Amino acid sequence: MDDALILEKFADSRTRDEAFEILLTKYQQKVYWHVRRFVLDHEDANDLVQDIFIKVWKNLDTFRADAQLYTWIYRIATNESITFLNRRKQKLNISLDDENSSYLAESLADTPYFNGNQAQLKLQKALLTLPDKQRLVFNMKYFDDLKYDEMSDILGTSVGALKASYHIAVKKIERFLLEAD
């Protein structure tokens, strides 16, 4: 169903629940994978996705129709995930300025829901050498296949900066994989 129709149905109290269920079915998996690739652990991703959709449900009334709905949902998901990882860093006494994502290595090693092969594991390890936000940019482009314009709307960063960030990320990963071989 078209987003505009979902919003229209959500605005009507009689069809609100139905509209939310449709929205959930449409975006739930995309949001889950976006969050999961960022926080790595399934349980963390599960909790976050629930929080994100409760926020969506609470704030959908205030959503301005001039923006894309999925961009708005992705933005909520991204902000929630960044906040979550910042809290994790604080718990581990890691400075928020520390750009290394290696503190997540444990989450990657411990998660029972990683069925990847050696190459996939290597790629995830390579991704942990990137700063969190660069990892986010890489995931959004590489796995979610989002356009730079869309990423720019979600992350509030210029297209040029995103392109540069992605280019550097790809080069770093290439280098990491070469050195690992």
Add this chain to the structure above:
Amino acid sequence: MKKIGQNGNEKNEFGLNPNLKRNPFSVPTDYFQTSKKDILQNIKLLNTAESTFSTPSDYQSQLTQDILTRVSEEKLKSLVHEDGFSVPEGFFNDLNKQIIAQTTKQSQVVPIKRSKNSWLSYGVAACLALAVSIFAISYQTQPSEETVEADVTNLTSEFHSIDVLPTETIINYLAFYPESGDLLILSDHLAEESDIYSDSFSADEIELYLKNSI
């Protein structure tokens, strides 16, 4: 060498009638005159179009970088296309139900869980509201800081001595400038002032005052 066929027509060395060499195709009238004109016009149009379009500054270098990134990306994707993560069986169905259940509960305005932190935040909010209310009430009942300061300045400049300041002015001043040094000086003054009053009236005068005022 020319040959003559059975029907008496002339043939070439391959036995074909030389008339067949003639071009059987034709063109519209004045085609070659107009085609030249058309071609020149198209070239002109193309040149105009090329000069009309422009690219953003640094486009070419950006394009090079974009292409190189895409090449690296494609190489990487040929090695690793998926992330390797998985979810428990039936997870997305359960997740859907859980979220729907939560929104239903919340729409019924039944507080399901309330963490210690939320109670703490309510407590802090209540304390803040109380503190602000007390401040607002006391602020309304007292003259403003500027008024008191101006009063004090005017009076001190007028009388040049703290001894002549009215008690109320001193109390208001203390409410805004409660410094220990000031307090000592002013408390001495207040004590002296009360002594002055006690000495200035006789017992008869006080009795007469009380009779008239009650």
